[in-house]
Amino acid sequence: MTNVPRARWGPLLERLADDLTPEPLSDPAWERAFREVPRHLFVPGYYDETADRDPTWVGAEDPGWLEGVYTDDSLITQLRRHPQAPGSWWPTSSSSRPSLMVAMLHALDVRDGHRVLEVGTGSGYNAALLSARLGGENVTTVDIGPALTSTACRRLAGAGHLPTVVTGDGAEGAPGHAPFDRVIATHSVEQVPYAWIAQTRPGGLVLVDVRSVGTPRVGHLARLEVHGDGTASGGFSVSEPGFFMPARHDLAVPQRRFPPPMDLRDAVERSSEIGARALDPPGAAFRLWAEVPDIGITSMGRAALLFTPDGAWATADEVGRVRTSGPRDLWALAEKAQNEWEAAGRPGVEEHLIEVGPQGQRIMLPGTP
Template sequence: MTDVPRARWGPLLERLADDLTPEPLSDPAWERAFREVPRHLFVPVYYDETDDGAPTRVGAEDPGWLEGVYTDDSLITQLRRHPQAPGSWWPTSSSSRPSLMVAMLHALDVRDGHRVLEIGTGSGYNAALLSARLGGEKVTTVDIDPELTSTARRRLAGAGHRPAVVTGDGAEGAPERAPFDRVIVTHSVEQVPYAWIAQTRPGGLILVDVRSVGTPRVGHLARLGVHEDGTASGGFDVSEPGFFMPARHDITVPQRRFPPPMDLRDSIERSSEIGARALDPPGAAFWLWALVPDIGITSMGGAALLFTPDGAWATADELGRVRAAGPHDLWALAEKAQKDWEAAGRPGVEEYLIEVGPQGQRIIPPIAL
């Protein structure tokens, strides 16, 4: 553990706690938990990005490390070499921004005696806050990376907390520890695994960042209530958007979806009434994602780029000049989504609903597709 006198870190923690929302730390139980758990014990090292994009390690031996830990910032805590890009690094774990953690813990609406499953142990800091609030015997935390779970288990014990720390694929939950009253997920998923619903008591809550694998900007925190019939439903009206790293089913890298090979000779050219900026509003992009759940939405050279795993792709510039290739015209789907979104009154992401059951997941715009 990082041995720092309380006289140094205590005032920094108090200042950070004073600055946090909601109002700040309006639940007295979370107020106590947050002020009791030192963040620096769980972030002995983090990585900053230099001007040239290279990561630089910041540890206890570096000036400014402690002050950096006690800022309201997300801190990268683990990097791995990207297997598809030799020489580059991929962030695979972080300590979330404290104000986001506080907002999520409030939204989780825990009560004394609740059993909580955390998916994504990471540094162990969030599990420590949960343990301080509920007692370690009520908390189970899961991560696929044995390096992270081993380190977190040691840090948690050093801080006086002993939740159950499980190494495994978070998508499978922790059936041996179920049922749970609450599930909180600290990475994003494109599809909410049904195992989480099955392991949550009726009346329980699941808080998770539901986000496109192909389009990291498209997504938001969802809060789902679990029903007696084994389904769950909810919405995206949590105050914080989330924006977590995607899940890992392989410890090497998070899930991502990349554009297929693009040969302009295979494409058709046409014009469109909408251009590249049409999908800039989050609500509009969310509508298209609800229509085509496996779509990727990104940009390339100033043009919007859409793609799907079946090899289809389409680009559109700001003047509405379209190129499309593959088994279907993806920009035609964007045109339909834009028209329907406009007709519905241009709803924001917080107006969408989500349902999850044994048959899968459905994101529902304010006017059902």
């Protein structure tokens, strides 16, 4: 446990709380929890990624560490060498931006006595906030990393909080501790695991960042209400977009997608009424991803590049010169999604709807029956 006199960290925590917008701290119970839980106890170090070199560890012995902890920034707390991209790093845990955490905790809409499942223990800081608000006996937190959960247990106990900490794949929830009134995930998912719905009482809420693995800019926080028939529905109108790192189902392999090898000799060339810039609006890119969940959307210079794990790819320049290859014409799928999006009035990401049931997930345009 990092031993820092309150005289040093107390004013920093108060300043951080004061700097947050008034709305997220409007709930007195959450404001008390936020002002009572010291962030530095859960972030004894973090990686500085601002330098033009490999990430540098900043620990308690380094100048500026404490001030860095008490900023409204997301802090990377664990890195691994990327197995698919030599020379690069793969962040595997972080302490989320405090203003995002507080906004999500408010959106969770908890009441006294509610039982909450947190998926993604990480540093333990969010579990501490939940415990301060609801009592540790009402909080279960799960993470796939044994080192993360064991460290979080020590930090939580040292701070006086005793939630249930589970080591396992968060996609499975925590069936031995269900049912829950609320589920909050601190990582992103492409498909909301049905286990979370099944382990939540009717009327309960699930809050999670639903986001593309192939295109991290495409996604948003979703809030779903669980119904008595075993389904859940909701939307993406939570004020914060999210931008969480993807869930991990294997400690050694990151959840990422990369473009396949591209041989232009195999490509079919044609023209299109839409060009590379058609996918710039977030709502348009989100619509395409909702229709083709395994798609990646990126760029090659001034051209748009679409790709899927089956080896299909497509490029389009700004005037609609298209090249496609593989088992699917991905640009044709982009044209279809674009037409549907335009016909619906060009809705933003936050206007889309989401349903989850035993058969899977569906993201819909507003007004869809």
